[in-house]
Amino acid sequence: MTTTAPTAIGLPVSDADPFSHEVLEDPTPFHAQLRDAGPVVYLDRYDVYAFGRHEQVHAALVDWQQFQSAAGVGLSNFRYEKPWRPPSLVLEADPPRHDAPRRVLTKVLGPRALRRLHEQWVADAEVLVDQVLAAGAEFDAVPALAEAFPLRVFPDAVGLPAQGRENLLPYGDHAFNAFGPPNDLVARGNPRVAELSAWVGAQCAREVLAPQGFGADIWAAADRGDITHEQAPLVVRSLLTAGVDTTVHGLSAVLYAVATNPDQWRRLRAQPELARVAFDEAVRWESPVQTFFRTATTDVAVAGHVVPEGKKILMFLASANRDPRRWADPDAFDLGRDPSGHVGFGMGIHQCVGQHVARLEAEALLTALARRVATIEPAGPTKRHHNNTLRAWESIPVRMLPA
Amino acid sequence: MHETTERTHAAPGGMATDVAMLRVTAKTRVAAGVVTVQLAAPDGGRLPDWTPGAHVDLTFGNGLTRQYSLCGDRWDAGTYRVGVLLEPAGRGGSSYVHEQLEPGHLVGIGGPRNNFPLVPADAYLFIAGGIGITPLLPMIAQAQLLGADWRLLYGGRQRSSMAFLDELAGYGERVQVAPQDEVGLLDLPTFLGRPRAGVRVYCCGPAPLLAAAEATCADWPPHSLRTERFVAAEQGAPALSTPFEVELRRSGRRVTVTPDVSVLQAVAGAGVDVLSSCRQGTCGTCETAVLDGRPDHRDSLLDDDERAAGDCMYICVSRSCTERLVLDL
Numbered sequence: 001m002t003t004t005a006p007t008a009i010g011l012p013v014s015d016a017d018p019f020s021h022e023v024l025e026d027p028t029p030f031h032a033q034l035r036d037a038g039p040v041v042y043l044d045r046y047d048v049y050a051f052g053r054h055e056q057v058h059a060a061l062v063d064w065q066q067f068q069s070a071a072g073v074g075l076s077n078f079r080y081e082k083p084w085r086p087p088s089l090v091l092e093a094d095p096p097r098h099d100a101p102r103r104v105l106t107k108v109l110g111p112r113a114l115r116r117l118h119e120q121w122v123a124d125a126e127v128l129v130d131q132v133l134a135a136g137a138e139f140d141a142v143p144a145l146a147e148a149f150p151l152r153v154f155p156d157a158v159g160l161p162a163q164g165r166e167n168l169l170p171y172g173d174h175a176f177n178a179f180g181p182p183n184d185l186v187a188r189g190n191p192r193v194a195e196l197s198a199w200v201g202a203q204c205a206r207e208v209l210a211p212q213g214f215g216a217d218i219w220a221a222a223d224r225g226d227i228t229h230e231q232a233p234l235v236v237r238s239l240l241t242a243g244v245d246t247t248v249h250g251l252s253a254v255l256y257a258v259a260t261n262p263d264q265w266r267r268l269r270a271q272p273e274l275a276r277v278a279f280d281e282a283v284r285w286e287s288p289v290q291t292f293f294r295t296a297t298t299d300v301a302v303a304g305h306v307v308p309e310g311k312k313i314l315m316f317l318a319s320a321n322r323d324p325r326r327w328a329d330p331d332a333f334d335l336g337r338d339p340s341g342h343v344g345f346g347m348g349i350h351q352c353v354g355q356h357v358a359r360l361e362a363e364a365l366l367t368a369l370a371r372r373v374a375t376i377e378p379a380g381p382t383k384r385h386h387n388n389t390l391r392a393w394e395s396i397p398v399r400m401l402p403a
Numbered sequence: 404m405h406e407t408t409e410r411t412h413a414a415p416g417g418m419a420t421d422v423a424m425l426r427v428t429a430k431t432r433v434a435a436g437v438v439t440v441q442l443a444a445p446d447g448g449r450l451p452d453w454t455p456g457a458h459v460d461l462t463f464g465n466g467l468t469r470q471y472s473l474c475g476d477r478w479d480a481g482t483y484r485v486g487v488l489l490e491p492a493g494r495g496g497s498s499y500v501h502e503q504l505e506p507g508h509l510v511g512i513g514g515p516r517n518n519f520p521l522v523p524a525d526a527y528l529f530i531a532g533g534i535g536i537t538p539l540l541p542m543i544a545q546a547q548l549l550g551a552d553w554r555l556l557y558g559g560r561q562r563s564s565m566a567f568l569d570e571l572a573g574y575g576e577r578v579q580v581a582p583q584d585e586v587g588l589l590d591l592p593t594f595l596g597r598p599r600a601g602v603r604v605y606c607c608g609p610a611p612l613l614a615a616a617e618a619t620c621a622d623w624p625p626h627s628l629r630t631e632r633f634v635a636a637e638q639g640a641p642a643l644s645t646p647f648e649v650e651l652r653r654s655g656r657r658v659t660v661t662p663d664v665s666v667l668q669a670v671a672g673a674g675v676d677v678l679s680s681c682r683q684g685t686c687g688t689c690e691t692a693v694l695d696g697r698p699d700h701r702d703s704l705l706d707d708d709e710r711a712a713g714d715c716m717y718i719c720v721s722r723s724c725t726e727r728l729v730l731d732l
Contacts, residue, residue, distance in 0.1 A: 062449060065478050095477065096545045099454045100523050111690045112709065225603070225626040228523050273653075276678050338671065340679040340688075349452050351686055359678075359688075 011305050012037040013044055018291070018314070019180045024386040027290065028331070031319035039303035046075060046181060048293070048312040049302075052319040054326035054343070056302060060294055060315055062348035067294035067313060069350060070094040074179030074293055074389075077312060084178055085197060089234045091242070091350065098349065101235050104221040105353045108214050114360050121153050125364035128152060129372055133402060138379045141259070141396040146251040149365050150244055154357070158239050159213025164199055171196040172245035173387060179293065180388025200240050204233035214239055239354070245390060246288055247358045252393040253286035254279050254362060257333040259376045259398050267335050269403075272370045274335050279362035284342035285333045287318030290391050292346070317343045318391065374403040423701060423720055424509045425450075425483070434566040436489040437534065438501060439474070441482055442510065449480045451683045451703060455541035456519035456631070459483065460701065462511030463504065468642060469496035472538035472607075472631075473515060474567075483515075486566055488534035511644070513701035513720075514684075519631040521545055524603040526552040528595060530616055532608020533559050536567055538631060539607055543574070553577060558589040558612070591619040598623040606630045642699040647723040651675055651732040652694055666718035666728075675732050677718065684720035691718050696728035 014037065016030060017023065023030045034041055034052035041050045051057045060067045070093050072078040078087065087093065089101040107113065132144050147169065155165050174189035174196065202208060209215035215236050222232040258265040258278070268278050293312050300307045307313060321342045322330040328337075345352035352358070369376075380397035429441040444450055453473050462468045475484030487500045504510070521527075521542045529539045529546075536557055546553040555578045559565035562582040571578045581589055589612065595604065598620075604627055606616040613630045620628040646661045649669065658673040660666050667679055667689055679689040684702030698716035709715075718730070 063480070064452075065480055095454070096521075096549060097523075099520065103454070103517075103520060106704075110704065111687045112715070225522050225524075226520075231523065274676075277676055280678055338676055338678075341682075342680075345680065347681065351681070355680075356687060 011040060011042050013042045014050075015045055016043065017045055018043070018050075018316075019183055019185075019388050021386060024388075025384055027318060027391070028322070031316060031322065034316060035319055035323055035325075040305045040307070043314065046312075046314075048075070048314045049296075049305075049307045050314045050316065051302075052316045052323070054320040054323040057315045057317060057320035057343055058347055059302075060313060061343060061346055061350070064094060064349050066297055066300045068094045068297045069294060070097070071295035071312075072293065075181050075312060075314075076178075077295060077310075079295070079310065084193070085175075086234065088238055088241070089231055090238055090353065095349070100227050101231060101238075102349065102353065104218060104226050104235060105238065108217040108221070109354050109357055111356045113217075114356055117153075117157060118360065118364075121360060121364040122367065124153050125149060125368040126371075129365070129368040133372060133400065137401060138397065138399045141255045141398045142248075142252055142393050145365065145369075146248050146255060146393070146396075149251065150247045150361055153361060153364075154243055154247065157214055157357075158236075158243070159210030159215040160203055160240075161208060161210075164203070167196050167199045168240060168244045169248070171200050172241055173390075175241045176245060176289075176387050176389040178388075179291070183388070185386060185388055200237060201233070203240060204236040206232070209236070242352075243354050243357065245392075246352075246354075247361055249286075249288035249390050249392045250279065250283055250358055251362060251365060252396060253288055253391070254282035254366065255376075255398070256382070256393060256396050257282045257285060259378050259396065261333050262375065262377065264333060264335050265376055268366065269370050269374070271335075272367050275363045275366040275370070276359050277339065278335055278366060279359055280342065280344075281333060281335060281337060281339040283344035284321045284327075284339040285331075286391050287321050287344045288391055289344065289346075289352075289389060290318040291316055291389055317346070369400075372403055373400045375399075375401045423512050425512045427504060427506050427508045427510065428482070429506055430504065433486065434568075435561075435564045436501075437486055437564070437566040438489075439484055439486050439566075440500060440504065441475075441484050442512075443482055445509070447481060450483055451515060451685055452480075453477055453483075453515040454517050455521045455545050456538050457515040457517040458519075458538070459485070459515050460511075460513030461485070462513070462642060462644070463496070463499050464508065464510075465495070465499055465503075466644070467494075467496045467499060468511070468513075472519075474537040474540045476544070477541065486534060486537040511642075513699075514703055516703050516705075518706065519605075519607070519629065521605070522603060522629070524551065524601060526602045527554075528602060528604045529553065529555040530589070530591065530594070530604065530606040530608070530612070531555065531557045532589070532606075532612040533564070534566070535606075535608030535612070535631075536565075537607075539605060540567060540570070542605060543571075547574065554594075555579065556581060556589055556591075556594045558583060558608070560584065589615070591615055595619055595623075598627070600624050602627060604628045607632075643723055643726065647725070648727045649723075650695075650727065650729045652729055653732055660722070665720065666716075666722060670718065670730075670732060677732065679719050682719045684717050687717065689717055689719045690715055692731035694729040694731055697724040698722070698728065699724045 039056050043050050177185045206219045218235050219232050222229045296307045296311050298309050345355045377399050379399040383395040385392040385394035425442040426445050428443045431439050433439050458470045458472045471485035474486050489501045490497045527546050531539050558581045561584045646659050650657050656673050658669045660669040680686045699722040700710045701720040702717040
């Protein structure tokens with residue numbers, strides 16, 4: 001990135017494109033430059049204010065009063081531009097409208113609600129791992145485990161019909177691309193938007209969803225009047241948009257981490273109760289959700305600069321999660337670290353409402369692997385999958401030797 | 404009186420060393436027998452977020468814990484406001500606030516929690532009796548902000564004892580003030596009118612008013628009426644403000660939790676990592692199973708039934724009512 005001389009008010013300016021393929025392939029050097037340039041950096045290409053340090057990212061995430069979401073959490077400013085789909089009632093909403101849908105999802109996806117799924121998901125993970133290992137020691141961990149496991153358990157938990165589940169990943173991929181600029185990644189997804197949106201919309205209807213599951217729970221909340229019946233389908237849609245791709249990439253991240261850090265895999269095998277810590281450390285280290293935008297509701301003072309009212313703020317969650325001002329040896333994947341306080345799930349009222357679902361999926365899969373697999377090692381060149389918002393793998397060839 | 408028993412559990416010098424503490428920044432008399440208390444974090448930072456209808460548990464220097472509805476402005480992230488009615492026949496919480504609590508004092512804080520949330524609707528009918536106006540104030544502000552059709556019927560013994568009339572005056576004809584000594588008991592049937600869908604009725608006040616609202620709404624569609632009744636939460640034992648012991652059964656360790664650290668910090672100090680995130684009792688990441696002992700819940704997540712079950716706690720904020728807690732760690 002080229003950082004030009006500070007402007008009159010001392011604000012560093014950069015012409016970098018965080019959504020270029022070069023940065024998407026390896027964002028780490030760009031993030032370091034961004035953090036070192038200052039707590040706030042103006043990205044003139046997109047007319048946005050970038051935060052790369054943990055302190056400012058964390059502060060912006062929790063301050064919904066000054067950094068709103070209802071103008072969109074992507075580059076597009078809903079004050080002036082029409083969203084590509086009806087805005088989310090949770091992700092793209094501010095209090096007070098945000099309150100009721102969020103409250104319902106918090107309950108439906110809360111740790112207590114997930115207890116009934118725990119045993120089943122642990123059993124499902126063991127079956128999947130046995131099947132994969134039986135087919136051979138060498139395989140691609142992305143489709144075989146990271147995609148297969150969430151697709152095996154999550155749509156069932158929501159109550160989706162069996163048919164059409166292959167649409168979930170492409171829909172999510174496009175939704176997360178659409179938070180970025182209208183670049184080639186968005187163009188590549190556009191031809192299927194109408195078809196995928198129609199399919200997702202159809203799955204949100206009460207009569208399509210199973211009588212038990214997260215979807216039915218959301219409709220039951222509408223029957224109690226906690227949300228309106230008009231809101232229920234859009235609240236279900238949030239599960240389908242944000243509940244699959246993110247988890248897939250989180251699992252890919254932790255599988256890549258243990259494949260390339262054999263000492264950490266040994267540690268996890270010795271202490272399987274570290275499975276949740278391992279997953280959160282991977283979420284910190286790789287940040288499956290790299291960025292989100294906010295919009296300033298007023299002229300906001302940040303570290304001696306002013307973000308003008310109505311301007312977009314680009315929060316680099318991934319950069320904050322590797323900010324050496326916050327983390328010792330930030331580039332190391334280390335199960336001895338306490339990753340608590342990372343912003344990979346966000347923070348504040350918009351913090352990932354499905355984080356407990358993701359942790360349960362990861363715990364089930366990692367525990368099953370730790371019981372059965374002695375060593376995990378790379379078995380060929382890896383390949384990234386580029387997305388404007390997500391840090392993703394297309395392929396992680398691995399060799400797993402049974403215990 | 405119960406006061407003597409309760410006092411014996413208070414730490415010497417009150418709770419000034421506890422971790423979850425707020426400072427009283429103002430105390431204002433707003434009506435006969437009603438004060439508002441403004442609270443802020445000792446470091447002036449953001450307080451945990453809340454929604455209209457939420458309440459906090461405040462623990463005072465005399466060891467009493469009481470629940471109060473938040474009645475301030477949620478857009479002011481650094482301040483909570485509660486309204487407190489002096490109840491001479493009460494068990495000592497309100498008289499402590501009225502007679503002893505002063506700006507500069509520290510109080511223990513739990514929550515905020517919301518058992519009385521404002522749900523989306525086209526129209527709202529609010530009914531307040533006396534100090535029951537407090538949770539409705541932020542609801543009204545919100546209904547107004549959303550452009551909803553709303554009206555308030557506000558009753559009290561006499562005008563001088565009814566708080567916040569000045570703040571409500573700005574809403575004009577949407578607010579009906581009905582002091583009992585001027586107009587008699589609240590006329591709920593007239594105010595509510597015929598049953599209809601799409602309207603939510605919110606009522607907070609003394610038990611007879613809630614009963615009257617329930618009777619009047621009997622023919623309304625299900626879930627039309629939402630009420631809040633503050634029953635004095637009878638905990639088996641008052642929250643401890645003295646050190647307590649936590650046994651980590653799976654790791655076979657014991658750790659003493661002193662008033663200046665959280666259970667999460669104490670457990671980490673003993674070498675047992677528990678994942679956490681918000682450290683405010685709102686996200687749920689640090690949920691920990693309780694095997695024995697009675698938690699002092701201070702989170703924003705568990706409802707009353709879940710609290711009563713006592714089988715789990717959020718150790719970033721919650722503490723102990725018993726001298727020993729056994730956790731599945």
